[in-house]
Amino acid sequence: MCNLKTSLVGKAEKYREDCIDFMRDLIRIPGVSCKEKEVAERIVKEMKHLKYDKVWIDDYGNVIGQIGHGPVRIVFDSHIDTVDIGNRDSWSYDPYLGKLEDGYIYGRGASDNHNGTVPQVYGAALFRDLGEQLDKVTIFVVGSVQEEDCDGLGLQYALEHSIKNVDFVCMGEATDLKVYRGHRGRMEINVVAKGISCHGSAPERGKNAIYRMSKLINEIEKLNTTLQDDLFLGKGTCAVTHISCETPSLCAVPDLCRIHIDRRLTHGEDKDLAVKQIENLPSFDRENMKVEILRYNAPSHTGKVLETEKYFPTWVLQEEHPLVQAGKRSAEQALGRAPEIGRWVFSTNGVFSMGRLKIPTIGFGPATEEDAHSTRDRVKVDDLITALAFYAKLPIEVSR
Numbered sequence: 001m002c003n004l005k006t007s008l009v010g011k012a013e014k015y016r017e018d019c020i021d022f023m024r025d026l027i028r029i030p031g032v033s034c035k036e037k038e039v040a041e042r043i044v045k046e047m048k049h050l051k052y053d054k055v056w057i058d059d060y061g062n063v064i065g066q067i068g069h070g071p072v073r074i075v076f077d078s079h080i081d082t083v084d085i086g087n088r089d090s091w092s093y094d095p096y097l098g099k100l101e102d103g104y105i106y107g108r109g110a111s112d113n114h115n116g117t118v119p120q121v122y123g124a125a126l127f128r129d130l131g132e133q134l135d136k137v138t139i140f141v142v143g144s145v146q147e148e149d150c151d152g153l154g155l156q157y158a159l160e161h162s163i164k165n166v167d168f169v170c171m172g173e174a175t176d177l178k179v180y181r182g183h184r185g186r187m188e189i190n191v192v193a194k195g196i197s198c199h200g201s202a203p204e205r206g207k208n209a210i211y212r213m214s215k216l217i218n219e220i221e222k223l224n225t226t227l228q229d230d231l232f233l234g235k236g237t238c239a240v241t242h243i244s245c246e247t248p249s250l251c252a253v254p255d256l257c258r259i260h261i262d263r264r265l266t267h268g269e270d271k272d273l274a275v276k277q278i279e280n281l282p283s284f285d286r287e288n289m290k291v292e293i294l295r296y297n298a299p300s301h302t303g304k305v306l307e308t309e310k311y312f313p314t315w316v317l318q319e320e321h322p323l324v325q326a327g328k329r330s331a332e333q334a335l336g337r338a339p340e341i342g343r344w345v346f347s348t349n350g351v352f353s354m355g356r357l358k359i360p361t362i363g364f365g366p367a368t369e370e371d372a373h374s375t376r377d378r379v380k381v382d383d384l385i386t387a388l389a390f391y392a393k394l395p396i397e398v399s400r
């Protein structure tokens, strides 16, 4: 195994300096959701430099690079948008500089998700350099947009309109070099309660929408403790995360109250179940209350709108599945040891590829979930190279 590792990682090493430069460049281009145009163009430039067979930006704004022309079609996906930096003062360094220190690259997006883009772009190139089965496999390296705002949406467009007939997906989201095969789903729910407004000096004349809702809120808190658990994915959860009301005046009884619920869905839980659970609570008043699933309709950087409901299904790929096994063998060769198999705590584009389209999906990436979206946003350079080796091997292992 050690020899295998040495030869594969040895070949990946030739791209070390290029990967560092590419990574730092990506960090230097701010690209929050819906504003990824320049990041996409920078990736196009790198793919063209690496002589990809085909490179394009699709109508929705995803970057796609193709290598090979075989019947087995595999997508390497990483999203190219990042979250914002928040308060600049809480950073001890410039989040848009790409600081390189003690073997790590720091900056916004370093662990979410440029950490995936860089080894995937170079991994596909190394696969080709190794002289491997270009007639057996087609690799599509996808830099998907708007994941931070609406998981799965950019990849959805790529899989339904730009590529099609994809057999496998591997995402570059942070796994700390473990092979991941699922995560809990989630949905964004509003509950709206109507009331009857009246003068605040005589509240008995009306029906206070806040009072109606407050009973339901107590029951939602209890509902959270009774939700299903799963050995692999963990427990389903619900939390009220926002409350607002509409009232004609601060001296009037409010006639509308709205709460927002963050619902995480474990194995066996779906949209219909989650909605029914709220509607079946004792204080849910069908005449005066309704449950709504939020919708997303922000235009992409190309101006295209794909309206969708904010329901992101749970997904798990069984450990025995050939893709997980191929991921395991590829990781073993890149790491020189057997990899751990696990699942994410956060949500990814897998909600669409596997959650909706049922395309077998796994993930492998350098960096840790804990560093994502934090001011410690970083990736270890050595781990970028290990991941690069993994991505050069995976197409060979899946097409066996």
Ligand SMILES: [Zn+2]
Residues within 6 Å of the ligand: 079, 112, 113, 147, 173
């Ligand atoms: Zn991410």
